[in-house]
Amino acid sequence: MPDNRKYAIYSRKSKFTGKGESIENQIEICRRALKSKYDVVDEDIVEFEDEGFSGGNTKRPKFQEMMERCRNGEFQLVICYRLDRISRNTSDFVNTYEELKEHSVCFRSVSDNIDDTSPMGRAMMMISSVFAQLERDIIAERITDNMHELAKSGRWLGGNPPTGYRSAETVGSMTVDGKIHKARMLEKNPEEAELVRLVFTKFVELRSITKVETYLLNNDFKSKKGNTLSRFAIKTILKNPVYAIADEDTWVYLNEKDMQLYGSHDDFDGIHGIMAYNKTIQKKGRSMKQKAPSEWIVAVGKHEGIIEGKRWVEVQHLLEKNRDKAYRKPKSNTALLSGLLFCACCGSFMRPKLSSRVNKQGEKVYDYLCELKERSHGLKCDNKRINGNELDRQICDEIKHLGEDDSELMKLLRNSQKSLNETFADSQAEIDRLTEKKKQYEAERTNLVKALTLAGDTMASEDIISQINDLHTKTSELERQISEHRRLMENSDITDEQYQSLADMLSSFAKTIDTLDVMKKRDVIRCFVRRVEWDGENIHLYLMGAESGGTDVLHSEPECECSK
Structure with a gap:
């Protein structure tokens, strides 16, 4: 049965110019390539042009429109002048190619001489996939190494500080060329710290996040942004090790949970709090997910803790016990x-x-x-x-x-x-x-x-x-x-x-x-x-x-x- 789907030409240029690989030149080259190999007429060809867009990601209007129409079964082949017109990011390109395959859409790049309808073209695609995976593995390894280095310093990475703290800048080490490295650390906010203590106290007393939420709501307690504290916000406070004072009880609990603990027993001085790295999985376009505690990298931070270890550990056990009765x-x-x-x-x-x-x-x-x-x-x-x-x-x-x-x-x-x-x-x-x-x-x-x-x-x-x-x-x-x-x-x-x-x-x-x-x-x-x-x-x-x-x-x- 003949394939009556159309052919898509994709062209991209970062700047609005008429020189070199202009949009018009890319399209003309792709048209000639299509007509030389396939029995196509102009009516069978649909052009998609993104001019003034970077190839750093795939958030381009015409590219997204083309992919949506591929999902709807309108095209049998996508052709471009060169691979980097699709994306300069290898993993983005591989993801795009996998999606095209999923919808039975072939791919061809004229300048790179890649045509996945041929055995050599498919081999090139497989090589691209291998390099993309290698790139992801290297990046993941670098991130882990960086987490271990951060654990040595116990410093705050920046961003919105947790309730109970403010972010303060500190002067770090000096480099060989005289530049000063600046770092950030958490500094206790007394008023917010009292709210954190109240949340822990009420949870131990009421044994229910829902009841704690009702208590805080009816007594007009607000978050640092002026919002009412939701069940999710309360649970986040209760589970966060940043509040736990690094003492003997905390040391025992963290070791029992097989967390990657950086530092010695002596570092748990009963004063400073805990800093946990590598806690979450963060991907573009997806909600953040928490990793298993065994993957966390934990160290004693530079900030003061708020909740004594015994109380913090008690709360963790209560949360685990209540997991099956969690609010839905x-x-x-x-x-x-x-x-x-x-x-x-x-x-x-x-x-x-x-x-x-x-x-x-x-x-x-x-x-x-x-x-x-x-x-x-x-x-x-x-x-x-x-x-x-x-x-x-x-x-x-x-x-x-x-x-x-x-x-x-x-x-x-x-x-x-x-x-x-x-x-x-x-x-x-x-x-x-x-x-x-x-x-x-x-x-x-x-x-x-x-x-x-x-x-x-x-x-x-x-x-x-x-x-x-x-x-x-x-x-x-x-x-x-x-x-x-x-x-x-x-x-x-x-x-x-x-x-x-x-x-x-x-x-x-x-x-x-x-x-x-x-x-x-x-x-x-x-x-x-x-x-x-x-x-x-x-x-x-x-x-x-x-x-x-x-x-x-x-x-x-x-x-x-x-x-x-």
Whole structure:
């Protein structure tokens, strides 16, 4: 069966120039290479150009568009002038190539004579993969060596200091050429250190991170950035060895956990705190993950500890014991408004809370509950719950009404069409005025050029040249304004056909929403709804593109309020 997919040419240049390997030259070379080997015509070729973008990473608009279209099965081959047009980073290139292979897309580089449809080309790709892996291994080894060197100094690496400390600059060693190495160390912040002690004390007393969170919230304790301390923030404080005083209890615990401990028993002086390196795995575009404690590199730091070793170790044991009972966010597989529904009283998210009850339709009953109310046990917010099953149904009904002529969204579309068409007309009138002005300037300039010829080499010629230059500047400014208005016209012209297409799409959603699964229903709702608020009496619905004010489209009924 013939492969009817198209061919993609990718070109990149870091600077806007017309010399050397310009975008045009790269594309022309790739076109000739394609036509010499494959039976292709111009219609089979799609060009992607990134000019003014570095090859240091793959965050380039046209490159990303090309890869997305490869994932969608549009291309059978990607060709470029040279490998470094794809990326100067070997591992980035290998990752790109692996993704192309995954979607059955071939690759060719003209200048490097690499074509993975041939055995030699595939061998070159394998060699590139080996070097990429070697590069990653060398980098990982360097990082580990650096961590060991840092452990010798016990210094702070910089960045945001943990709660309880501030970052202070210290003078380090002097190099042979007289330069002074500066380092950073943690310096205790007395007020924040008291908060850290309170967190540890309350956790030992209450045996629950959730209860500690409620206590801190209701007593108005805040983080160094002025935020309430979440469960995650509290757990981070409790687990961080930076607070532990380096004493006998800490020494025994760290050795029991088989951590890579740098330093001797004598370094644990009962004063300084612990510094742990190599704790996390950090990758671009991914959330940070903590490594196993056996991979940590631990040393006694230069800073003062806050929590005595015995108390810190006790807390670590309690955390391990509570791991199986750790807090999990309440979830509902059927709730549609998670992330869209807010409490109008305090501004917090309202989360679905599943119950064991079943309604008449055989659905499990869930309510939406204010997150702040739940965390503070009602002390900071007392907004009522709302029945989630009924609210979701009413929101879906509103989506169905959006395609009707008298709906808020259709009114918004009509107003937008009117506004855009007015903008189009205004821009056209301004272009006509500017064009007429430009003609006047050009006529004046023509007359001045004639006058300059007659003036010859006289003193008047300098004044004429100055006037010509001034008119040239004014003409250039008019051309810029005309170009800007044309751009506005291109973006503001909405035809009756486009308007009708939008209206038809709304009508289609209204007819099909009841047949969609939960995930698709959520997607549909997010197409039209920006935000939903519950104030205890009414639901305020904010549509996409609407002004900041909401519309009271729904009102609570007695059956919408859940039983307590």
